[in-house]
Amino acid sequence: xxxxxxxxxxxxxxxxxxxxxxxxxxxxxxxxxxxxxxxxxxxxxxxxxxxxxxxxxxxxxxxxxxxxxxxxxxxxxxxxxxxxxxxxxxxxxxxxxxxxxxxxxxxxxxxxxxxxxxxxxxxxxxxxxxxxxxxxxxxxxxxxxxxxxxxxxxxxxxxxxxxx
Numbered sequence: 615x616x617x618x619x620x621x622x623x624x625x626x627x628x629x630x631x632x633x634x635x636x637x638x639x640x641x642x643x644x645x646x647x648x649x650x651x652x653x654x655x656x657x658x659x660x661x662x663x664x665x666x667x668x669x670x671x672x673x674x675x676x677x678x679x680x681x682x683x684x685x686x687x688x689x690x691x692x693x694x695x696x697x698x699x700x701x702x703x704x705x706x707x708x709x710x711x712x713x714x715x716x717x718x719x720x721x722x723x724x725x726x727x728x729x730x731x732x733x734x735x736x737x738x739x740x741x742x743x744x745x746x747x748x749x750x751x752x753x754x755x756x757x758x759x760x761x762x763x764x765x766x767x768x769x770x771x772x773x774x775x776x777x778x
Contacts, residue, residue, distance in 0.1 A: 616689040618725060624736055625680040629653055632674050632681050632736070639735050642759045643728065644771050645670070666690065668725070683736060687725055724770060731761035 624632060633653055640647055645657035645668070653674040660667050666689045673684040755762050757774035767776050 619686040621684045623680055623682050627680055629674050629676045629681045687729055727763045731763055
């Protein structure tokens, strides 16, 4: 349904350090991770509000003076989302069309923000331990630890208010 792929070079960090940092970050975002090869992983998380499963594949390779991070992020419509969409479409066609557009737009924004938060985390002070905070890194949610971007008022993962 939706797929985004980005490959970036991260200077001054080893593949082992990047692996630990990335694994920790995606776990804190609520993704179930599985190792799919050396320095490769797959993650999945259900996005209940709009019936999508978020998935990503991550590959980290050594490069001269740092490492490259290859991230593919995609949305997969779940059976629950498909059924709910079909029922709504039959019963309330105009609302279903509007609801589908809003849901896709919401997911697109969430995916973009999640990728941005990951890249900011990766780029911020690459040699430091993954739990450290820097001014360029989004603050974590006080409820679940997920990164919260500036335009979010409520954590989309646990529902806690940003300032609570």
